[in-house]
Amino acid sequence: MEVASDPGNLRNVRHVVLVMSGKGGVGKSTITTELALALQHAGKKVGVLDVDLCGPSIPRMLGMANQHVHQCDAGWVPVYAGSQQTLALMSVGFLLEDPDEAIVWRGPRKTALIGQFVSDVVWGELDVLLVDTPPGTSDEHLAVLEKLGKHRVDGAVLVTTPQAVSTGDVRREITFCKKTGVKILGIVENMSGFVCPHCSECTSIFSKGGGEELAKLTGSVFLGSVPLDPLLSASMEEGRDFLQAFPESATYTALQ
Numbered sequence: 001m002e003v004a005s006d007p008g009n010l011r012n013v014r015h016v017v018l019v020m021s022g023k024g025g026v027g028k029s030t031i032t033t034e035l036a037l038a039l040q041h042a043g044k045k046v047g048v049l050d051v052d053l054c055g056p057s058i059p060r061m062l063g064m065a066n067q068h069v070h071q072c073d074a075g076w077v078p079v080y081a082g083s084q085q086t087l088a089l090m091s092v093g094f095l096l097e098d099p100d101e102a103i104v105w106r107g108p109r110k111t112a113l114i115g116q117f118v119s120d121v122v123w124g125e126l127d128v129l130l131v132d133t134p135p136g137t138s139d140e141h142l143a144v145l146e147k148l149g150k151h152r153v154d155g156a157v158l159v160t161t162p163q164a165v166s167t168g169d170v171r172r173e174i175t176f177c178k179k180t181g182v183k184i185l186g187i188v189e190n191m192s193g194f195v196c197p198h199c200s201e202c203t204s205i206f207s208k209g210g211g212e213e214l215a216k217l218t219g220s221v222f223l224g225s226v227p228l229d230p231l232l233s234a235s236m237e238e239g240r241d242f243l244q245a246f247p248e249s250a251t252y253t254a255l256q
């Protein structure tokens with residue numbers, strides 16, 4: 001693998017992947033978190049940049065709520081999960097005095113903060129930097145591409161629900177990627193059926209297969225489907241590593 005030749009704090013970051021969704025609540029941050037943990041368990045050094053400025057949920061999902069970033073001479077030191085120093089996170093959530101504080105900023109201020117995240121966070125050596133973006137296509141997406149440079153983004157993983165193929169939200173996301181030249185690395189169908197906590201049987205609540213259909217329509221890779229699993233949402237709430245806690249579950253297999 002070649003190390004990018006960019007100057008600055010991203011010099012030793014090999015790959016940058018955006019995680020996007022057409023709308024909120026489809027599990028984009030959940031998938032970002034599980035992707036980060038799966039990569040970490042596979043022995044990779046992972047960074048997560050949470051630019052969902054109005055809804056920074058990754059600190060809680062990774063069990064890092066109430067932590068703060070520190071300044072060093074080279075910039076902001078991200079917060080590390082555990083002592084291994086192989087999963088680093090930077091989020092606006094770490095900069096807020098009160099975690100319930102709302103970010104009510106206009107575009108230019110958001111763009112400026114994303115610029116600072118891109119230039120000032122001391123990531124060190126990373127195999128992958130995952131960027132959790134807000135739902136839809138907003139100032140934040142354009143700011144990420146502008147500040148990182150399009151050439152620096154390997155592509156995007158799109159998260160959708162099974163029924164989303166019939167909605168315009170995810171199609172707009174695809175159009176955004178096409179217009180801005182961001183490669184779609186693949187589509188994940190989340191909330192694909194419900195796993196019964198008693199018998200572990202998976203029942204399709206919504207229609208199924210929307211993610212796969214969308215992948216076919218857009219010529220993208222279908223990366224797989226993740227069921228609705230109460231154990232997964234509980235893990236997210238408690239900041240617990242689901243992959244470590246439930247390696248026997250069907251959802252674990254789906255997330256690998």
Ligand code: ADP
Binds near residue numbers: 021190227232236
């Ligand atoms: P988004 O980032 O798209 O707004 P989140 O990742 O914050 O969505 O997920 C919204 C809610 O749904 C969270 O409470 C999360 O724990 C829950 N959730 C997401 N995916 C699943 C899943 N596959 N199984 C169970 N709960 C899920």
